[in-house]
Amino acid sequence: MDRNIYKALHKAVHKAPSGLSCEQIADALELNANTLAYQANPLYPTRKFGVEYLAELMTLADDFTPLALIAQDCGHAAIRLPSTDRAPRAVHSECMQSVRVFGELMAECSRALDDGRISHEEADRLVDSGHAALRGILTLLQSIQKEAR
Numbered sequence: 001m002d003r004n005i006y007k008a009l010h011k012a013v014h015k016a017p018s019g020l021s022c023e024q025i026a027d028a029l030e031l032n033a034n035t036l037a038y039q040a041n042p043l044y045p046t047r048k049f050g051v052e053y054l055a056e057l058m059t060l061a062d063d064f065t066p067l068a069l070i071a072q073d074c075g076h077a078a079i080r081l082p083s084t085d086r087a088p089r090a091v092h093s094e095c096m097q098s099v100r101v102f103g104e105l106m107a108e109c110s111r112a113l114d115d116g117r118i119s120h121e122e123a124d125r126l127v128d129s130g131h132a133a134l135r136g137i138l139t140l141l142q143s144i145q146k147e148a149r
Contacts, residue, residue, distance in 0.1 A: 004042055005066055005069050005070070006040065006049070008066045008069055009039075009042075009049055009066055010041055011063065011065065012057060012058065012063040013025060013036060013061065014037070014040075016063060017061065017063050018060060018062035018063075020060055022036060022037055024060075025060050025061060028060050029056060029060070031053070054066060077131075079135055079138075080135070091136075091139055091140050091143040092140055094136055095136035095137055095140040096136075097136075098132040099133045099137065102129045102130055102132070102133035105126055105129045105130075106126070109122055109126050
């Protein structure tokens with residue numbers, strides 16, 4: 001992942017996974033399209049992107065790379081939480097399944113470490129299942145809080 005936040009903003013504005021154009025995003029943000037393009041351009045050293053637009057830009061573009069970069073720079077991780085509109089029992093089952101898969105993968109990685117290295121494939125699977133386990137746990141906690149009200 002490229003560490004330049006302005007490259008990530010530029011991509012979100014001009015190549016939004018949501019399919020929205022720069023003009024459509026600018027309209028939704030109530031900005032002039034040229035202003036938005038300038039503010040997100042990594043080639044202009046005097047540009048300044050307004051932080052007040054960041055959350056809405058990422059949501060409109062369906063590109064949360066800027067958030068991931070900020071979180072990573074702060075030593076945190078940003079993950080999308082699934083909806084908690086399901087019954088708590090279903091959420092609980094999904095959470096337990098993802099934690100089980102993560103535990104099995106951790107055992108596999110422990111064996112892989114015995115030879116002193118983890119392959120890229122093993123690392124990718126560990127990261128993916130770790131994120132799935134975190135999402136499951138956090139979604140379960142959200143569901144529990146929602147039910148307690």
